Amino acid sequence: MSSTDLGNGRNGDRDFIQSIERGFAVLHAFDDKDPNPTLAELASKTGLSRPAVRRILLTLQKLGYVASHGTRWSLTPRVLSIGQHYTSSHALVDSALPKLVEIAEHTSESASLGVLDGTEVVYAARVPVRRIMSINVSVGTRVPAFATSMGRALLAWSPRELVDQVLERTQFQRFTDSTIDNADDLRAELARIREQGYALTLAELEDGLITLAAPVFDTTGHAVGVLACSTSTGRHTPGSFRDLAAKRVVDCAERLSSELGYRLH
Template sequence: MEAAMTESDRDYIQSIERGFAVLLAFDAQRPNPTLAELATEAGLSRPAVRRILLTLQKLGYVAGAGGRWSLTPRVLSIGQHYSESHALIEAAMPRLLEVAEKTQESASLGVLDGADVVYAARVPVRRIMSINVSVGTRVPAYATSMGRALLAWAPADVVERVVAESTFQKLGPETIGTAAELERELAKVREQGFALTSEELEKGLISLAAPVRDAGGTVVGVVACSTSSARNTPAQFREQAVPCVLAAAAALSSDMGYAG
């Protein structure tokens, strides 16, 4: 016997979910997929994907040619609206510029989204990662300084959800592999006030991050700075960059109304 439909079920619009599933099926491996490829990746029938694509095409978000589909520049406006509606990102840019200028290393603003950290703003200086890092790039929270600085002061249920959704896959030579190790790292972050990781997300990458708080004291983002083991040891980078990153995070927190 089927369960009774709840109020939230009645408010759920499945067609929107399917539309986003199709949009998210475009990626670096599938920049110009066929309808069949999109249907497979989105887990939808071909007729359903065809209707969604034709709708998105009429709205200007995708284009089709020769049996293949591609995103149009209009999809960038979705991210632009996010940036323009979040004061944190606008306030972060001068702080990130300060960090990049003082350390001569890349500086970023990270926010938590599910079990991942998303780069919400970035000032690149050198290309230090083999993966392509830009605004919108997602990295697993468990293996990054940004993720740990975000989780260290997060509510217990948020940490539990991230742990449950994390694979703890070994990404670099020093990647932690268990929830217990993550808990120990979070305790260390709370004690010292910042997170430092070395060769966890990938070989040669050293990164540190400090929390940014809103007016109510909630951690809403992190200021992060990254370097390469070819230029610094973790100890050297800690001495060089921690004061700068902590100062930028504190200043950005003050910009957001935090007075603690």
């Protein structure tokens, strides 16, 4: 994120506090690829000046959200409290957890709840059974919406305007030879997903990974989340996994939607 991006489209907004945005930009610059960056590396990632990043880090340090280790910095466990407050106050997460346990017990595979955030899906809850992905999947993990069954299940039932915005901002990347890497093919896939009622991907984010997801709707009929289940080609074919998981995942998603007030007309 550059300093230009930080102020983009917000000039003249008297209610916008840019210093808070810059503080979050620094927090978001810590990731699994670089969990202990230097001040200079954070400045490069955010596009902010080194003095500005230094002041932000010292403020976050006094608040208990970051710690210094010589020239390097790291997040502290206190940052987890932000996500914990979201989890404890969000009805979607509370209602989803029993459904995730049901899916995991039925399939003997990991089950997850995902929500859309920009061009990515964020894991909001997860019931792990076994590690089937080389990437570290936990609550808070982000994955690209375009290359995952979770993202596609959310986009397939989202308003066209939102889909257009997401696809315009998506940087299509070929993670494997099977990844759909352009907007036209993805739109066609979203139409197919709507017809069958769930999304299934094979080796698009990672070789050997099979995932299946179904949307969750709120009382207004908006897709607010997605229930998903994942396995590997070492355990299932796409067909056998569909037979095992599709009905259960869709059923759990429909029951969760009903609990959130959604009524199919």
